[in-house]
Structures are given as C-alpha cells and as structure tokens.
Amino acid sequence: MKRAFVSLLVKILRRYLKVNKLVLLGAALMLSACTKKAEPPAVGEAASASAAAVAVEVKPMVDPKTARMMELLQVAYGDKAAHENYLDVELPDVEKRDELGLYRLEPVAMRELPDGRVVVVANAQMVDANGEAMVAHVTTGLLNVYILRKEAGQWKVEARHENVASLGSSATFDEVEWVTLGEGKPGFIVHHGGIWQGYSISLIAVFDLADGKLHDLAHDMSLSSENEGACGPETAHCWSVEGKWQFEKREGASYDDLVLRFTGYDEERPETAPETEERKRNEVKGMARYKFDGGRYVLIEGENIVPGV
Secondary structure: OHHHHHHHHHHHHHHHHHHHHHHHHHHHHHHHHHHOOOOOOOOOOOOOHHHHHHHOOOOOOOOHHHHHHHHHHHHHHOHHHEOOOOEEEEEEOOOOOOOEEEEEEEEEEEEEOOOOOEEEEEEEEEEOOOOOEOOOOOOOEEEEEEEEEEEOOEEEEEEEEEEEEEEOEOOEOOOEEEEEEEOOEEEEEEEEEEEEOOEEEEEEEEEEOOOOOOOOOOOOEEEEEEOHHHOOOOOOEEEEEEEEEEEEOOOOOOOOEEEEEEEEEEEEOOOOOOOOOOOEEEEEEEEEEEEEOOOOEEEEEEOOOOOOO
C-alpha cells in the first residue's frame, strides 16, 4: 500500500514538471520573437511579407491634376529639372530681368481654353545654396504663366511668362480664378495679400492672357481687410470690410467693367479718449466701379472703402 502510494506520487510530480517545462519553453520562444531584430534575407532567399512591408518606402500620392501640370511644365524645362511636385529651374529676377537665379517652381492652377490651348499657372520661390526654398513672411510669391498648344500630337510652349509679378506673402499667393474679361477675352484673377500681427488684407491682381507682357491690370486692387486679430480694449480703431467682385458689361466696350461691392463694419473712438470708452460702431457699405482704359482698370464710379494695413 505504501509502495503504491509512493509510485503514484512520483508519476504526478513527473507530469507536473513536464507540463511546466513546456510552458516555460513557449514563453521563452515568444519573448525571443518579440525582441529579435529583423535581419535581411540571405542572398537568393525571398523576403517575408513583413520584411518587404518594412523595406518599401511609402511615398505620398500626387493628385492627378498636379501630375498633369508637372508634365506640362516639363515640356518647358525638361525632365532633369523635375522632382515629384516641383521643378528646380533658372528664371530671371522679377525686376532685374537680365539676372538669372535658381528657383523652385510649383504648379498652382491649370485651365483648358475653348481653342484647345492649355494655361498653367505656377509659383516660384528663390532657392538658397543648400537647395532649399527661401520662405519668410515678408517674401512674396512669384507668378509664372505658360500657354501650351498641341501640334502633331505634341505639346509646344506658345508663350512663357517667367517671374512677371510679386504677389502675396510667405513666398506664395492665394487662389487663382479663371475669368472672361470681355467677349472672347480669357484671363484670370490672382488673390493675394497677407496677415501681419492681427491685421490682414486681401488684394486681387487681374491678368489678360492676350497681353504679351502679362502685367497686372488692377495694380493690386484692395478687396477686403480687417484687424479683428489685433482689436483689443486699447485699440481705438477696429474694422472688418469684405468685398465681392464681378464683371459687368459696358455698352460698346470690348472689356467689361470690374465692379466691387463692400459690406462690413467700422468701430472707432477718439485717440485721446480713455480705454474704458466704447468705440462707436457703424455698418458700412460701398461700391467701386472700374473701367478698362486700354492699359489698366481705373476707378470711374464710387469708392474703394477697404482700409489699408
């Protein structure tokens, strides 16, 4: 009886030890798998799916429109200048036209004209000695425009307008809107401006695609401004004026009038008044009509009431 009991006890202990050895061995293998660094496969050995996923560099997708604009810009400058979404090219200085420099050229907008030509608008930023774009708050964007025509199945550059205008701030300009300046007269408007310590202003520049020199016909026309970001109790004058533009036909004129309509408010108190005195608020409205005189748009009616900053 005693010998049978001892034999049974030995069997139980052996089974217990065997099970726990397996548990410990499994835990050790799992820990090793978690901490072991991935090693490259031997020559001729296929990489595992996980190793391949680590090895592949994920690149951001370029949207189809940007890719198309890049293709058209490469017609003007060639493939060697191209990166994924910009080109490094030599362009003339915006003022000293005989001086060339290296610029980063980025596509901004594209439009197909009724006659089949395609227009590409791009922004240029000067490049430093390290190949980086020089971007500062006071730096303007530089407008570049290309008109291309397809001949015998190949795109050809019909006109290139390089660094023709300084617009905006932080080395860029804003939205490009395609317009008709008059019957059969395609053009575009560039919105630009900036924000400085709570003061902001929005301007528009108008361009005629038939203009051989492609200069701003509106001469940085003010559209909106406000100082709400800087309007505190100590500020004597606060305002917000917003304008909307539209072209209106003029009888017998080949170019339509450019009309701006403004709404907003103006708050002010005398400079000598204490800060505890409330500013007097006035709702403001206005209209300004500009006529094209053959060289630029000139004010012929109303007033542009947008405050400067």
